[in-house]
Amino acid sequence: MKKIAAGLGILLLAFVYYYITLPAINIHESGFWFFLGTVVVLLLVIYAVRKRLRSPQEIKSSKVMKAGLFLVLAIIVVYGVGTLLSSPIVNAKKYQQLVTPEERDFTEDIKEISYDQIPLLDKESAELLGNRKMGSMVDMVSQFEVSSLYSQINYQGQPYRVTPLVYASGIKWLTNQKEGIPAYIRIDMATQNTELVKLDKPIKYSESEYFNRNIYRHLRFKYPAYMFDQLSFEIDDEGTPYWICPVKKFNIGLFGGQTIGRVVLCNAQTGETKDYKIEDCPQWVDRAYPADLLLELYNYHGMLKNGFLNSVLGQKGCLKTTDGNNYLALDDDVWVYTGVTSVSGDKSNVGFVLMNQRTMETRYYVCDGAQERSAMDSAEGQVQNLKYQAAFPLLLNISDQPTYFMALKDGAGLVKKYAMVNVQKYQTVAIGDTVAECEKNYEKLLADNGIASGVGTESDISMTGTIEKMAQAVIEGNSHFYITLGGENAEVKGLEAGQTAQKFIFDIPVTEYPEIVGYDVGDSLTVHFIPEEPISTVTALGDKKPETGVDKKETTE
Missing domain, CATH: 2.40.50 (OB fold (Dihydrolipoamide Acetyltransferase, E2P))
Structure with missing residues (x-):
């Protein structure tokens, strides 16, 4: 009877640990090995207590303790060796080939887009608008807050950021969880129009839920072997809220060369899930690959061209992404944009990349010019008396010229003006109160300085x-x-x-x-x-x- 009780107690402790930490039952999941080792150690401790094994001699003389300690050591060795054999140290070429950038022509790919397709806000500005909108909803503000997710998506051909509401506290969850979360925030990044979208059916599965309706626990119990990466909140073309749940795929050894192999879509209202291979992911999904993962993959490609040792010592031919990134809407997909620079720290870019967050397609564009930070400093210098701060820029095609476009924000984070900076001649800076005015001033500068021939300031409309x-x-x-x-x-x-x-x-x-x-x-x-x-x-x-x-x-x- 005591043995049965002890066994049940061990199972209960293991379940509680699993319920809280939620490791995937998968040999490629590092958390699984830690969970396995913890369970074995817990069993050994309980066995030693029951058998009253107090001295090292008694532990050594126990066959069960010897076998258990050997198993723990084996777990540690397998994890350590697996980590080493999965690392870039011995797999530099494989890591370097995880992505294959295609060199493209800037003026052909990055067409001049209309103003209503340019995301004028960054995430920080979107958060300000979302919080301000929530503050005006007197019937909800005491019970709910706005999540900090603010996923960037394309919705009906326009750039938006969307984010769900969350329970304001554990007590507010207790009093509202039966009804669920009634709305989400939707922000048009071009017009700055902010909506609180009230739902006919509330959101029942989210990050702010406890117990089984917590989105991570809900996914784990449905897919115990799946290793999920960062989740994002999106809406489909009808405005239905979904959780986009990318599933990790390790391509090198046990723990190395991560990409995305599958995507699980979870209806935030009903909890219903659909599982897709990454190549079959629906077109309306915008973020299967997190931006951090895409940037990491490109850095492997740029840094490991000549092997691991060269990336650490000589660094000949090594390239890396610049600090910061932004998003560009192309072909109804969201692409991560960042500059590419050498590791020498010369504050100039040799080109830039666009990486598709749904397909991992990577495009490289050769374009010598200033780094984004230099362009931001140049734009801030034009309004230094106002002390405006530049947001991280977008790269646009203005009159066939690669151009950094950025919002200029005041101390409160509100967008006050806009700036355009020529990538190759970053002293060419135009400022405007509106995007149209900014572009007009910029095109005039291009014409006056002979950078772009035939550029005028008059519209043909x-x-x-x-x-x-x-x-x-x-x-x-x-x-x-x-x-x-x-x-x-x-x-x-x-x-x-x-x-x-x-x-x-x-x-x-x-x-x-x-x-x-x-x-x-x-x-x-x-x-x-x-x-x-x-x-x-x-x-x-x-x-x-x-x-x-x-x-x-x-x-x-």
Whole structure:
């Protein structure tokens, strides 16, 4: 009877340990070996206590203790040898070939994208917006908080960050877990529009749950042998919340050469799961490969070209990614962007890479130029009197020029201005209150400095009509006129197929077009503009180019 009770006690302790630590039952999982060793040691301790083995001589004379200690030693040896044989020290070539970057042409791959596809916010700014939105929801703010996940995704062709709510405390979980989590936060990274999306069915499986509805425990009991990497929170095309759960795959020895072999999708509302091979992962999933893993894989490729010893000693031909990364939306996928530099610390890039978070596809672009940090310093120097801080930049194609684009934030983390910095000539910096204004100023700099021939500042989209409404506002000390054009003879030229000729609202800064003060409601005017909603940025007045003046004003009787 005592033996049965002791056995049950051991099983209970082992289960409690497993329930808390959740190791995968897999020889490739280092936590499994630790769990196994812990169980054996626990059994030996209980055996020694029951047999009252106190002295070293008594322990040595026990066959059970000898066998147990031998087993513990064997576990340690297998783990140690497996770690060594899985390391880059003896497998440099295999590690170097885990990813195979394809060299591509920058101007062909990175097309000039429209402003509504450019993520203007980084994660820190998104967190500020999310917390501010949550603070306005008086019916929820006392019970829930916003998770810090903020996964970057493409949703219906637009860049978004999404994150679930979490229980504010253990007590709040106790009082709300029956109903579940009622909403998630969705932030449009281009427009900064922040929504709290309330769900018909609440989220029942999340990181903030306890016991069996905790997402990690839920996955472990369904897939006891799967080794999960970082989970991300995403929504499908219908807005249904899912947990994206990548499954590790080790390609070198027991513990080395990690990639992703499978992806489990878990419906956050119902707990229903679907298991896919990585190559069969649905298109709407954006993050099967964590950014940290992709950067690590590329660093193996760049550092181990000439073997492990060279990567430590001579470092001939060694390349590594720069400190920091950002995300770019291409072909309905999210790509990790980072620069590539030599290990010499010369603060310049030799190129950059884009790595697909769904497929691991890696593209390399040769492009000598400044590192991102140098470009950020250059942009901050243009507004040093305002003490704005630059966010880590995106790489865009502006007039076939690789260009760092970044938001400039004040001390509170709010985006105040935007900057564009030429990668190859990082002294070429343009600042603007809007993205359109920033691009216009940047293109003018390119033209003035002869960096890009044929670059102008005037849009080929124009509208001629009668001023129907006219209002004035002062923004950061500068006067702006906002006008709408219409009339029977109103005409819009240059719009692409699919664009509508609705009544545009035009922003005309007086500092750039002082002649606008001579116009009034009823006057006829031609404006060249970049179509945006709700306000379009004017690039020129009149039919002539801006440097030659505006057309003569015609007053409508």
